[in-house]
Amino acid sequence: xxxxxxxxxxxxxxxxxxxxxxxxxxxxxxxxxxxxxxxxxxxxxxxxxxxxxxxxxxxxxxxxxxxxxxxxxxxxxxxxxxxxxxxxxxxxxxxxxxxxxxxxxxxxxxxxxxxxxxxxxxxxxxxxxxxxxxxxxxxxxxxxxxxxxxxxxxxxxxxxxxxxxxxxxxxxxxxxxxxxxxxxxxxxxxxxxxxxxxxxxxxxxxxxxxxxxxxxxxxxxxxxxxxxxxxxxxxxxxxxxxxxxx
Numbered sequence: 001x002x003x004x005x006x007x008x009x010x011x012x013x014x015x016x017x018x019x020x021x022x023x024x025x026x027x028x029x030x031x032x033x034x035x036x037x038x039x040x041x042x043x044x045x046x047x048x049x050x051x052x053x054x055x056x057x058x059x060x061x062x063x064x065x066x067x068x069x070x071x072x073x074x075x076x077x078x079x080x081x082x083x084x085x086x087x088x089x090x091x092x093x094x095x096x097x098x099x100x101x102x103x104x105x106x107x108x109x110x111x112x113x114x115x116x117x118x119x120x121x122x123x124x125x126x127x128x129x130x131x132x133x134x135x136x137x138x139x140x141x142x143x144x145x146x147x148x149x150x151x152x153x154x155x156x157x158x159x160x161x162x163x164x165x166x167x168x169x170x171x172x173x174x175x176x177x178x179x180x181x182x183x184x185x186x187x188x189x190x191x192x193x194x195x196x197x198x199x200x201x202x203x204x205x206x207x208x209x210x211x212x213x214x215x216x217x218x219x220x221x222x223x224x225x226x227x228x229x230x231x232x233x234x235x236x237x238x239x240x241x242x243x244x245x246x
Contacts, residue, residue: 073173091131098125126172
């Protein structure tokens with residue numbers, strides 16, 4: 001959902017369209033679905049905005065349990081966004097600044113390849129609201145803001161679960177430039193597609209309560225060797241093996 005047509009949503013749609021079993025619907029202006037219950041994820045592009053507080057829509061979304069991805073840019077109404085208490089607060093300001101991504105190495109919720117992170121870290125800057133950020137302990141930074149090659153502790157992208165619902169935040173307008181840069185640098189959209197698809201899959205995936213599964217035979221003889229097979233998954237249900245198991 002967007003206050004108006006925007007190339008960032010076109011870039012996201014192009015990446016999602018390559019995923020099997022996913023459908024995406026773009027609505028701009030005051031167009032809102034009659035029911036949100038059929039959707040697995042809602043993406044709000046600069047909503048609430050300075051021109052459209054979208055109060056009834058936000059009330060409807062808050063009453064649902066559907067995950068939400070916020071794309072926050074120069075037209076976002078930060079005061080209203082902060083008042084919703086969703087895990088991230090941004091000091092309200094009319095000013096903007098150009099920021100690049102400084103990706104975290106130990107982000108636990110899904111895995112981005114090193115090649116994708118290297119490409120996107122070199123991509124053209126996003127236009128983000130100027131000001132400090134305050135992140136809930138329940139949220140995880142995927143990337144922080146790098147401003148004119150200076151590393152900061154300000155959130156650029158964060159994801160997590162707050163009050164039983166998944167949320168994602170991207171503080172910056174201009175994702176479409178990342179997609180073009182990926183093609184210019186590599187001759188394809190693989191890095192940008194991986195970035196978008198991992199985010200969409202994490203947020204849209206229903207919460208999995210069995211991240212650690214151990215398989216073994218129910219019956220065995222006294223002389224049998226017993227083998228235990230274990231699988232450990234992160235919150236995007238990707239198979240991982242980094243943590244030690246005792």
